[in-house]
Structures are given as structure tokens and as C-alpha cells.
Amino acid sequence: MGNTDMTKEMDSATLPLIYVNMDGELINPMHGYTVQQDMSYLRDSITPLSDSRGVSFAMERFGHTIDSINMEVRSITGKRLIENGEVTVSSTLDDMLYFDLQLKDLIDDNKEYQLKLSIIEDGSKEIFYYTRIIHASEYHSVEKIDFAKQFHDRTFDKEEVKQLARYMETGNKNDNSDFGIVDIHSSLDQLSYGELNVKEYIRPSYTITELAQQTASIKCDFVASTRVDDVIEYYRIEEYYRLRYTVDRIYLLDYRREMSKILNTDNNLYLDGGNIQLGIQANDTQIYESDSGNVLAFENAGRLFCVNVSESKISELFSFYSVKSMDERTLYNGHDIHVLSVDENGMITFTVYGYMNMGDHEGEVGIAVYQYNSLTNTTEERAFVPYKKSAVILREEMNDLTYLSKSEVYYFVLDRTIYGLHLADRRVDVLATGIVKDGFKISSDQSNIAWQVEADVNHSKSLILMNLNTQASSEIRGESGQYIKPIGFMGSDFIYGVANKEDVYTDMAGMTTFAMCLLRIQDDNGSLLKEYSEDEIFVDDAQIHGNQMILSRVKKAKDGVSYVKISDDQIISSEVEANHVNSLSSYSDELFKNQWILIIDKKDEKRSLQKLTPKFVLFEGSRKAALLEVENEDEYYVYGQKGVIGIYENPSDAVIVANDNSGVVMDDDGEYVWIKGNRSSRNQIMAIKHVQATEEKGSVAVCLDTVLGYEQIIRNSQYLLDEGENAKSILEKNMENATVLDLTGCTLDSVLYYVNRDIPVLAVVGEQAYLIIGFNENQIVLMDPTSDGLYKKNTVDMSDYFKNHGAVFLTYINKN
Numbered sequence: 001m002g003n004t005d006m007t008k009e010m011d012s013a014t015l016p017l018i019y020v021n022m023d024g025e026l027i028n029p030m031h032g033y034t035v036q037q038d039m040s041y042l043r044d045s046i047t048p049l050s051d052s053r054g055v056s057f058a059m060e061r062f063g064h065t066i067d068s069i070n071m072e073v074r075s076i077t078g079k080r081l082i083e084n085g086e087v088t089v090s091s092t093l094d095d096m097l098y099f100d101l102q103l104k105d106l107i108d109d110n111k112e113y114q115l116k117l118s119i120i121e122d123g124s125k126e127i128f129y130y131t132r133i134i135h136a137s138e139y140h141s142v143e144k145i146d147f148a149k150q151f152h153d154r155t156f157d158k159e160e161v162k163q164l165a166r167y168m169e170t171g172n173k174n175d176n177s178d179f180g181i182v183d184i185h186s187s188l189d190q191l192s193y194g195e196l197n198v199k200e201y202i203r204p205s206y207t208i209t210e211l212a213q214q215t216a217s218i219k220c221d222f223v224a225s226t227r228v229d230d231v232i233e234y235y236r237i238e239e240y241y242r243l244r245y246t247v248d249r250i251y252l253l254d255y256r257r258e259m260s261k262i263l264n265t266d267n268n269l270y271l272d273g274g275n276i277q278l279g280i281q282a283n284d285t286q287i288y289e290s291d292s293g294n295v296l297a298f299e300n301a302g303r304l305f306c307v308n309v310s311e312s313k314i315s316e317l318f319s320f321y322s323v324k325s326m327d328e329r330t331l332y333n334g335h336d337i338h339v340l341s342v343d344e345n346g347m348i349t350f351t352v353y354g355y356m357n358m359g360d361h362e363g364e365v366g367i368a369v370y371q372y373n374s375l376t377n378t379t380e381e382r383a384f385v386p387y388k389k390s391a392v393i394l395r396e397e398m399n400d401l402t403y404l405s406k407s408e409v410y411y412f413v414l415d416r417t418i419y420g421l422h423l424a425d426r427r428v429d430v431l432a433t434g435i436v437k438d439g440f441k442i443s444s445d446q447s448n449i450a451w452q453v454e455a456d457v458n459h460s461k462s463l464i465l466m467n468l469n470t471q472a473s474s475e476i477r478g479e480s481g482q483y484i485k486p487i488g489f490m491g492s493d494f495i496y497g498v499a500n501k502e503d504v505y506t507d508m509a510g511m512t513t514f515a516m517c518l519l520r521i522q523d524d525n526g527s528l529l530k531e532y533s534e535d536e537i538f539v540d541d542a543q544i545h546g547n548q549m550i551l552s553r554v555k556k557a558k559d560g561v562s563y564v565k566i567s568d569d570q571i572i573s574s575e576v577e578a579n580h581v582n583s584l585s586s587y588s589d590e591l592f593k594n595q596w597i598l599i600i601d602k603k604d605e606k607r608s609l610q611k612l613t614p615k616f617v618l619f620e621g622s623r624k625a626a627l628l629e630v631e632n633e634d635e636y637y638v639y640g641q642k643g644v645i646g647i648y649e650n651p652s653d654a655v656i657v658a659n660d661n662s663g664v665v666m667d668d669d670g671e672y673v674w675i676k677g678n679r680s681s682r683n684q685i686m687a688i689k690h691v692q693a694t695e696e697k698g699s700v701a702v703c704l705d706t707v708l709g710y711e712q713i714i715r716n717s718q719y720l721l722d723e724g725e726n727a728k729s730i731l732e733k734n735m736e737n738a739t740v741l742d743l744t745g746c747t748l749d750s751v752l753y754y755v756n757r758d759i760p761v762l763a764v765v766g767e768q769a770y771l772i773i774g775f776n777e778n779q780i781v782l783m784d785p786t787s788d789g790l791y792k793k794n795t796v797d798m799s800d801y802f803k804n805h806g807a808v809f810l811t812y813i814n815k816n
Helices: 141-154 160-164 391-397 651-660 699-710 717-722 727-734 748-756 795-804
Strands: 017-022 025-030 046-048 054-060 066-075 081-087 089-093 096-102 112-121 125-134 181-183 199-211 215-228 231-245 250-262 275-279 287-289 295-300 303-308 313-318 335-342 347-355 365-373 378-386 402-404 409-414 417-422 427-432 440-442 448-452 462-467 472-477 482-490 493-500 504-506 512-514 518-522 528-532 538-545 548-556 563-572 583-589 593-599 610-612 615-617 636-640 643-648 664-666 672-675 738-742 761-765 768-775 779-783 791-794 808-814
Touching: 017 141, 025 125, 025 141, 046 199, 066 096, 081 096, 141 160, 141 199, 141 215, 141 231, 141 250, 215 250, 250 295, 287 335, 295 335, 295 347, 303 335, 313 347, 313 365, 335 391, 335 402, 347 391, 365 391, 391 409, 391 643, 440 482, 448 482, 448 493, 462 482, 482 538, 482 548, 493 538, 636 651, 643 651, 651 664, 651 672, 651 738, 651 748, 672 748, 699 717, 699 727, 699 761, 699 768, 717 727, 727 738, 727 761, 727 808, 748 761, 748 768, 748 795, 748 808, 761 795, 779 795, 791 795
Parallel strands: 025 199, 046 125, 313 610, 378 615
Antiparallel strands: 017 025, 017 054, 054 096, 066 081, 066 112, 089 096, 112 125, 181 250, 199 215, 215 231, 231 250, 275 593, 287 295, 295 303, 303 313, 335 347, 347 365, 365 378, 402 409, 409 417, 417 427, 440 448, 448 462, 462 472, 482 493, 493 518, 504 512, 518 528, 538 548, 548 563, 583 593, 636 643, 636 664, 664 672, 738 808, 761 768, 761 808, 768 779, 779 791
């Protein structure tokens, strides 16, 4: 008889790895892609070139034959080819292959470019590798990497760690009771793992994620082990360093270490008094369970597990690595796992999205939907959705909506488009495109969504409310002369606001107040539950936190047009969210300190858990699903220590988050919009001279004309203002080769980034406008058209003035 087994193990990782060889230290590991990627979204690493524009690489082949290596150097957006050619191998040693790259004099100093390496291996297969490169001899990258290495090594030695005290900012208020997260404020004892005997199990891998003349961000990944009473436990650990180089010393601006125990199912696991020991964890563990709680799933250190309580079984549903199979490729943390449903029969549907380390989609970026069947102990792929942008962007996008309906339609949002993927036939529905995040709301259980029909969040006349389980949708429209906006959900109840057209006010600077005269709350059947309104009082914003809604309120100012803030109000819902049957808890241990346990509700005597390892169902053909290609407005991507930490439509929101997280902001073309800490101590735009306001031309018009004139554009801004335009719209309509940025809400210190780049910043307070055109350590240089000339003001004083008076900041970046 033939082989009737229609299952298999997940295919092992096969792709070679490429490292940057920096003075013998292998850094910046590059993982292979089997499909070419859009370079403008790839920011995993940045590689410094030598003084002669050279760089050395090392490839770990894992037994493969490499036929040829080619390279391309492109602009940071990937659109313009700078240089290409074939690369010559310099030497080989065992499984390692070494090669050097020497670029021509075609790139500018201190400017980032994209490098793509493509290899042909085993005769036909082409694999692609990416990193950014920069020729910057004064960036001191070797010293910065050496600092991170020495810091890391000293954390394992109680005597050596004392030398790190000068870099730490240890405070009395910091929590030193948890090894899961250690940061720059932790104690030296916490930094050096207390009394735990922690050893490196897999060597650390260093990646330079951001690099500037003074600063750098470096990530370190490794696996460590501990031995207690002859039991060996393993931990995934990530360290993040942000450094500043000076001639005298290197300063540690920020440090964070995340440590999570790897659940080892090879050790005997028990339901001991209803508990499963998870140990030290850096992140909150999410529990997904059936209605009775008898079947539950949870994620641990990048692996997905299922526990069947009544049958005393534990299954490892998905993982790219195991305790017996850990290397740089399998451990690469470029994906997330999310459970979509768990039923009483042990059927679990889940999704894996991001970079695929191994298996059928090795080297691809996308969304894979799987279904586990406990009766057959098999996992089947239901669909795979390829994604054209980077894995870090995909992982951030999927935070908005990922929901499986009862009819097995999988709903998610990508690139401001709501998709419905039918798992039965992989047909894709498009519910809406061009959605605005402020106009898109999701219930806490994700079964109900609402979105505005029009793209302008402040001028929408209708919205769509949809139940994803029933697929029933309804349109809610405002009355004639009204605009409506979704506020959100409290449980399953939906709240939206109504504003009269004449109450939506846009000031001279372009700031809009959406003054809602009425809030409506309706249940999931559309029945009105409550209305909120007060005479001559408007709600301009509302935030929902659990069962509480905080209402930000305004009233008309004396001019009868603009608004002034008044006290907040709140609405409380009596609806209580259902609790899990099973739960998580923590306890303190003298050796391990804070540890986590999974508490199983059905307590019983000590029972051994039987370990199951599912196999994957074989199938013919492809289960890929194609998405609609859509064009959207620009978005802004915030990159922090761990990759993308936010995607925003408004640049001000992006800059605020980047400033709080020592990050950078990129646009859709891969161009820098804002960088934390990358600023000189002083600068002034000398080409901008003082211009006096007159009775015919106010300060806003003078400042606008000055900015436009600085860019060789001549306009009569006062005429445009008199015709009903505002400062923002005038800049947007007349600066065709620039992206205008509304940075209202950002700090003065943040917007000085643009002045450092010789770009003026327009600040508007009421009807008074200023141009910020210079700064030094303690002062800023202002052009005030109502004064007699340029003058300097104390930075702290002006920062307080702008903040307290709600200043609008407008600036721009020129398009390359």
C-alpha cells in the first residue's frame, strides 16, 4: 500500500543568512526574502561604510551552494538606481562565505541609501537581502557597537556591573521586583539578574537600527539559560540601547531589556493545583478560551499553545523554533500570533502575520490563517495573504482589527482599507477604502465596527454601522445642515456625535473644532438608548475608557464664532464585560522575583499534561488570496526601539509619539519627516529678513508671504485670507513640491528640528503669527511682523507661551 499520510512536519528553515562583518564582529543579520520587497518600507538595519565606501559581508550558507551574488544601491525610497553589479567572493571557511563591496563615488556623504543583495543558490532560486547604508566617517559606529557589547557582557558579572553605575539612572521609585523588564532606571542588582545564574546559551546578535553623527540605536537579541536543581530553563532576551557619542565619553540615553521564559514542553508539565507555571515574562499573556473554559490557547515567547483541561493535554500549535531547534533564523522575531476563535471541540483558528521564518511561505511577508483540529491533532492552512510592505508595518496595522465571524469571514484592516476574507473559497470583499482612523471605531470584542463614508472626518454627512457576525450594516445620516462623527463603542452600544454645519469652525491657521451639539447612544439593534445635549455647550472630543466616556466640552467665545474650553463631563455605562473562566496571576519568588502563572479554573489533583505536536495538512495548489491595490493619502510611520510603534494620518500625532519614544518619523516614500535628537546646538536661517505688518497686511499674511518667498513663490496671502482661505490651505495649494506639516500639539523643542534643516516654522496664536527662524542653547530667533525687527526670546518662556495659548505650528518638507 502507498503512503496515505496526508500530513507533514513544518518544513525547516532553508535560507542563508548574511551579516555585516565589522572588524571581525558579525552584526546586522539580514534575513532572506523569496519575493522582492518595497525598499521604501524596509528599515531593519543601517550599515556604515568605510572611509573608502567599502563594506564586508559574511554569509552563513547552511549547506547551500551559492552560484552568484549581485548588488543594487538605490535612493532611500528605492526608486532611483545609483549603482549595480556582481559581487566577487573573497574567501570561504567551512560554511561561511565572505565577500566585500566597494562602491563608486556616486553617493553623497551622510545620506542614507538602500542596498539590495540578491543571491542565486542551488542553480535557480533567487533570494533577496536588504539593509540601509551610509557613508559617514564621523559617526563612530565601531565605538558605539563596542559600548553595547561591553555593557551587555558586564551584566553577567557582579563586579564588572559596578562600572555601569555611571550610565544608569537608578531611582527609588523604580520597580526592581521583576526581571521581565529592566530599564535604565533599574538597580544594578536587577541589571545583573540578581542571584540568578544566567548564562548565554545562543550568542548575542547586534543590529544597528538608527545611526546619526552623535546618536545610535542598537538592538541585541540572544537566548540565555538558568540551572536550578538540575532543571535548565531557557529565556528569550532582547536589549535596546540608545547612545550619544561625544569626544569625552559615550552616554547611555536609554536602555531596556525584555526577558521571557520559553515554556519547555519537553520537561514534565503538570496541572499542579490548577496552575501552569509560565515564569518570568516581559509581556502580558493573552488567554483565549472556549465558553466553558475547558479549551484554552495562549502565546508564549512567539509560540502558540493549547490546553485541553478535561483531557490533560497540551499542544504546541505553532512555532518557528523549539528548544531543540534554535538559531538566528528560527528565532527571528518578525511575526505575531493572534487567536481568532476557540470552540468546545478543540477547534482553534488563529493567524500568524509578519515575516515567515520557515515553512511553505519561508521568506515571505503576509498573513497566514490556520485552523487546528484537536480530534485529528492537525493544523491546516486556510489562506495566505501576501503583503507588499514590511513585516513591522504589517504587525502594527494588524493591531486595529483582526476578527473571525461566525460564518468564517476574516475581517482585517490594511492600508486604510477594510477587508473581509472568506476562508471557504479565499474570496476577498472590500468593505471600505480610504478610511480615516479618527472616523473608524471598533467595539471591544471587535464584532461591531463603524466608519465615516466621507474622508474628511470633520465634514461627513453619514456613517456605516456593521455587525461582522451577521454582516448586517446600516447607514446613519445626519439631518440637512448637519455633520456626524463616530465616537466609539461601550460594550455593544454605539455612540456618535452630531454637529451643525455652522458650528464646525476652522480658524485662520487651519485648526478645526468639531463642536457637537448632540451625542446619541444606540444598542446593537439600532434602538436609541440615550441622548446627551446641553444648551449652549458643545462636545469637541470624547474618549472611551472601559465603561466610562470622558467628554471634552467647549462653549462659544465672545466673538460668537470661535470656542473656549470649559470643564469635562462624563457618561458611565452599567454594562460589565465578561470575565475569563481561566486567568493569569503573578507571585513573587526570592530567586526569580516576579513570576506568572496560568490559573486553570477546574482544579484537580496533580495531573501530568500529555504533550502533542500537531502536523500540517497537505494540500494541492495555492491558498493565496490577493488584495485590492488601493491608493491612499500619505501616512506617517513612527519607528522606535522595537520597529514601527504607530502609523498616523496626522504628522503632529506621529512627531509627539516619536518624541516620547526617542524615535523617528518616516513618510510613505521612505523619507525622514522627523528625527529625535538629530539637531545642532544652534542655527539660523539667514536668508529670512524682518518684514513689518501693515494695516493692509496682517502678521499671518506677512509670515505666509515670507515662507512662500523663501521658496521662490510669489503670492498675495492677504487676498487669499480675505477670500476665506487659511494659513494651512494657502501653503498646501501653493507649495506643490513640498509636504505641508501641521504640527499643532507638538512641543517647541520638537519643531526646532525643521529650523535646524533651514526650514522656517510658522507659529500662529489667535490672529498673531510668528516665524521661528533660529535657535541656540537657550533662545529662539523670531520674526514678529508686529515688532520692529528680529529678536531672541528665552526658549523655556516661549515654549510655555505657545503651549498655554494653543499655538498652531505649520512647516513643511521638500519632496525629493
